Amino acid sequence: MIELHYWPTPNGHKITLFLEEAGLPYEIKPVNIGKGDQFKPDFLAIAPNNRMPAIVDTAPADGGKPLSIFESGAILQYLAEKTGRFLPADMRERYKVLQWLFWQVGGLGPMLGQNHHFNRYAPEKIPYAIERYVNETRRLYGVLDKQLDGRAFVGGKDYTIADMACYPWIVSHEAQGMSLDDFPHLKLWFQAIAERPATKKAYEIGDSIKDRFDLTQDEDARKVLFGQGAKR
Structure with a gap:
């Protein structure tokens, strides 16, 4: 059994995408990041x-005690190795996938996250910051679009863990100031993944979590989410 400590964000969706595709049994443990659950000692x-x-x-392959893993990229790689799925066995093909996984966790996610922050959540609009991160988002979309020219995935x-890592960050393209019409190869890829049954199920699960919890972002929640209230 996989216990998934989760909240419906792009990084959270990565893992439900894998688990639904692989059919692994799992149990979600919600981590309400607006209420500070991420600072609880157990987490x-x-x-x-x-x-x-x-x-x-709870049942790792070595037969030992339960194994905990954090960081979404590491989790995806672990689950791929555990199941033997969504990560090629051939060395050259494997590293094609891993380099794009690391590209996502080191670039696409952090830069688009800053785009989200300054465009949607920052208490004041800072034109320089907005322009910087929208431009970097556009550049990264272009990199991905070029990679997908002539490739299905x-x-x-x-379909691999590289796709699962990237897709959730493209879901909010409109809020990021992007039009997929400007990236035709990326658009075809995005539409194909959106239609996968496991993708639909993963996002239904995310919606069900949202329905169960109060997602109102009051001042206290903003302080927790954006670091002012981080405990040391």
Whole structure:
């Protein structure tokens, strides 16, 4: 059983995309990041960077005690190795996928996250910051669009953890100031993944979590979400 410590954000969706595709049994443990659940001692014991997602594999392959893993890229790689799915066995093909996974966690996610912050959440509009991150978002979309020219998926012909890592960050393209019409290869890829049954299920799960909790962002929630209230 996989215990998934989760909230419906792009990084959280990455893991439900994998789990639904692979058919692994899992249980969601909601981490309400607007209420500070990420700072609770039990969560910090498995995710010391106080960020979700994190998992606990109660039945790891080595037969040992439950194994906890944090960081979405590491989780995707672990689950791929555990199941033997969505990560090629061939060395060259494997590293094609892994380099794009690391590209996402090191670039696409952080830069688009800053785009989201300054465009949607910052208490004051800072034109320089907005322009900087919208422009970088456009550049990264262009990199991904070029990679998808002549390829069905990011790593090649097969759907992999690189696609699962990138897709959730493109879902909010309109809020990021992007039009997929400007990136035709990316648009086709995005539409194909959106139609996968596991993708639909993963996002239904996210919506069900949103329905269960109060997502109102009052001043206290903003302080928690954006660091002012981070506990040391």
